[in-house]
Amino acid sequence: MRTLYQFHGGIHPPGNKAQSTQCGITRVPLPSRLVIPFRQHAGEAAKPAVQAGEHVLKGQLIGMPCGFVSSAVHASTSGTIAAIDAQPIAHPSGMPDLCATLIPDGKEEWFPHEAVDYRNSDPADLRQRLRMAGVVGLGGAGFPSDLKLRFLRLHPSQKIDTLILNGAECEPYITCDDMLMRERAAEIVQGAEMLRFILDAGEVLVAIEDNKPQAITAMRQAVTESKLPFEVVVVPTIYPGGSAKQLIRVLTGLEVPSGKLPTDIGVQCFNVATVYSAYRALAQGELLLSRIVTITGNVRHAQNFEVLLGTPVQELVALGEALPDTDRYIMGGPMMGVELASLAVPLVKAGNCIIAASGKLFPPAPPTLPCIRCTRCAQVCPADLQPMDLYWFAQSREFGKAQAFSLFDCIECGACSYVCPSHIPLVQYFQFAKSEIRARAQEKQAADHARERHEFREYRIEREKQEKAEKLAAKEQAIRQSRAAATPANPVPGPAIQPEIQAAIERAKAQAATVEPKNTDNPTPQQLAEIAGIEAQRERVRDLAKSAVEHTNGHDKN
Amino acid sequence: MLSALLVMAGIAIVLGAVLGYSAIKFRVEGNPLVDKIDAILPQTQCGQCGYPGCRPYAAAIASGEADINLCPPGGEEGIHKLADLLGVEFKPFGGNTAIKPKSVAFIDENVCIGCTLCIQACPVDAIVGAAKQMHTIIASECTGCELCVAPCPVDCISMVPIREKITTWKWKYPVYSLAPAK
Incomplete structure (x- = not known):
């Protein structure tokens, strides 16, 4: 024994x-219709391996395992895949999930195995x-x-x-x-x-x-x-x-x-x-x-x-x-x-x-009363936890303390809720706290990831700037060097080019001397009057500016 | 009298030497408080607080320049955490922008002209594309900062709120009424 x-x-x-x-x-x-969810296991959902309209045999793979924690999903019988879309599934959220709808052909033809x-x-x-x-x-x-x-x-x-x-x-x-x-x-x-x-x-x-x-x-x-x-x-x-x-x-x-x-x-x-x-x-x-x-x-x-x-x-x-x-x-x-x-x-x-x-089989729970800390939940907890404390922390959203009190050792068996004389839905509180903590951990991870990417981007921009500056400096250096090298090493082009430039400058000067601006030749009396008017205006402005400067200077002296 | 003065002066010199040495030896680079604050901030790098990123805002909080209630993506919870860390009173959100649901940017690829302005604006390099090539958002990397929306010359970027999926669904806070007293 x-x-x-x-x-x-x-x-x-x-x-x-x-x-x-x-x-x-x-x-x-x-049945006349089968709905096969791609997520029937813990972990990642299987990846659809068939398309709508395809004929499948019994046992044919329709969902490929995707990721480490995942499993395959198969056609339960032979037939045609009518659709691959979101369908209601058994989940506490009541949300739909990706499923394959299979219309059986009744032949139960097996995929070779x-x-x-x-x-x-x-x-x-x-x-x-x-x-x-x-x-x-x-x-x-x-x-x-x-x-x-x-x-x-x-x-x-x-x-x-x-x-x-x-x-x-x-x-x-x-x-x-x-x-x-x-x-x-x-x-x-x-x-x-x-x-x-x-x-x-x-x-x-x-x-x-x-x-x-x-x-x-x-x-x-x-x-x-x-x-x-x-x-x-x-x-x-x-x-x-x-x-x-x-x-x-x-x-x-x-x-x-x-x-x-x-x-x-x-x-x-x-x-x-x-x-x-x-x-x-x-x-x-x-x-x-x-x-x-x-x-x-x-x-x-x-x-x-x-x-x-x-x-x-x-x-x-x-x-x-x-x-x-x-x-x-x-x-x-x-x-x-x-x-x-x-x-x-x-x-x-x-x-x-x-x-x-039915209401007769599972009568609705009587109205909830406040927790009186009778510790009956702690007496029945198979994980040896203190559900009354976990409840207190979960309902006041003190998740850190709940975790310190080993919330994640809770197996959600419901024994505490079953015996609670105040009919408090304890397990719901624990599920709530657990999913909040998980969501926060995920958010934190995402934030850390974003910070890393942001810091890398800043580093990259800085690096690019530096590289550009270095490149520019190197180029300038190269030009300077080639110039410095060109002057003493190649004295031949110097005197050869110098007279040419001098000649060009002199040619340009001679041209400027011979050519007079044509717009000042023979102005009409009207244009002369305009020019005189503008000159007078300039004179007045100059006088005004001078007097203003004198005035402020005098003012300062006073 | 003299011996007392000498003893006190001796102690002062020794302690001064110890302090001077430790100031050099155990010098802390940067402000550790900034790191702690930065760890709480959501790292969207959105600049909605008025500072060019989460770290500058953390530095501003640490130096006492900025208030703790200016971060919209952090929400009330973020303000609570900052208040706890800094030992100050919680303040309701006081920024200029409203707290919005978490979103990701979406580029209408039919409209995108490939100008790369959004790529330059993205603080986390979550947009792929090249000049005169279509751009697209890597949704898993997008922090929802909206910094790419304004620079777009053809307004092809919109913010799509993240819908709750079965994998991200959370248990709700239990709601029930207590029994009325008799």
Whole structure:
């Protein structure tokens, strides 16, 4: 029996998982239209690799990974790309993002793909395959999996002692990982072996919360059949026990230091659904085109479906038969999910659950009261923070202090908001403060960049000025030198040229003497009168000026 | 009496020597306060404060010539930060120009005649082009200072406000009403 540890805090919200585990995973019929966002993962959006009007096959690359933290996006089925434009997506802002609209042709024609023998492959090659297969974390964060496998190049001395398969699924209502483990345990175990191979990890632990007995049995059986030295560990049901850092603490007793990654303490953690998709990508060459989604909440048929990525949520809601009093929909769990702005929003890689919500199911929170500093939030915080202080700093916009109180260690699990007797939306404050701090850091970076460019420009202008001056000086110097060199070295042209010049000057003088200005010859009496008038005027002005000078001089003397 | 005077004079000479030496040895080039103020200013180099760039304005604040509330791109937040740094009271914005939303310059390339006047005006070299060739703005480098707008002889440069994108979206400050007292 393995010794388990505890993390600080945690809550026990009602599980509500039984509704959606009554029947197995069902495939969803092909929808009439798929909307595939180019940003389904953390990091940079994929770059469109197809054009509107193009015919694509199932699994054909339509979005090229762009940048270090990025992943590929593929056509979920064969058909025609109708448009590449901004469409509504599941995002707290409700803003649209770049998506490809795919009209399926119903043939499900596959793009050529092949399996790989991972044991005889280079891990770098396998990582690249996962990147191009679009495998990202399916637990909710959507972080590209190949990057979680490549850390070894950054820290060659660090070895991964423990690879954890996260099947805890701690958030209420969600059962997609539970059903996946029940039905496809063997594939998950094979996938875990592949990831262990790539990471060269030590032990492999499969963590499952004790509220999933069937999944535990299935996984244990699969591990036994595979004869691999994996261990299925049953962990107590507590929210947020499925969060990577908290799960690592429970299994190993180690705490991931603030601002560090699990790999820094020799642990790596993957969601079971991610492991399953990695298995499909490597062992069958099948890319990440579909995922298991729980449709639950205020619906008649709560169930798990295998859904093609890009399927509009309204098709899924129709399958679950949402009850008429449903007033909103949530993608993800009730604690951390995103409320959907519209039902046209497509299902994405990170979308593990669709909850139909109604006032009866999730009663509106009672009016908020002032914080009384009861510290219940601090008692349940799994990151061991002081949410009441963070709240105080966030609401007064003292971001520096919030950061000093480790705001960025907050995992936004919502446990503090859940227990707050004053019903303060604490997580919203933390999200607000985090995004403000990030925006400021970006602005600061932009300002520093601008300063650098401005300073360089000034330096460049100064340099150009100097260069010009130097060039001019050099030229003058050269002329002076050539003159100085010319006079003593070439005495021959001197006397030869000198008389010529003298002759020219004399010629000009003689010409000036012989030619008289013609405009003064024979002036008419009228012109003479005008000239006399002007002369008189000049005389008067001269007298005036003289008297004025005398006057001021006399004045000064007085 | 005499010994006391000698002791005091001796101490004075020694301390004077120490101070004189440290004044030379630990001399600080430039004003460190100017650097601190410059770090807060937004570096648009727009000159809307009345000084030819952010650093001259920082120098003017440091020497007490200029007020802290003249920088429109810095906004109220910038004034708050300067007030904190300098230990003075916050003042509402008092410049001649209004605080505007963040923008980038845009050149209408059909109208541009390639005169290079805007290139010479740009403080951060964010415009590419050459004489009698079309010019264009490198949007990612543009600080939105508007210095290129005035010199353009054909008025082909306009300022386009930056729209919020999904990547630059920020969580809003939570707004709710407190429960009324009974």
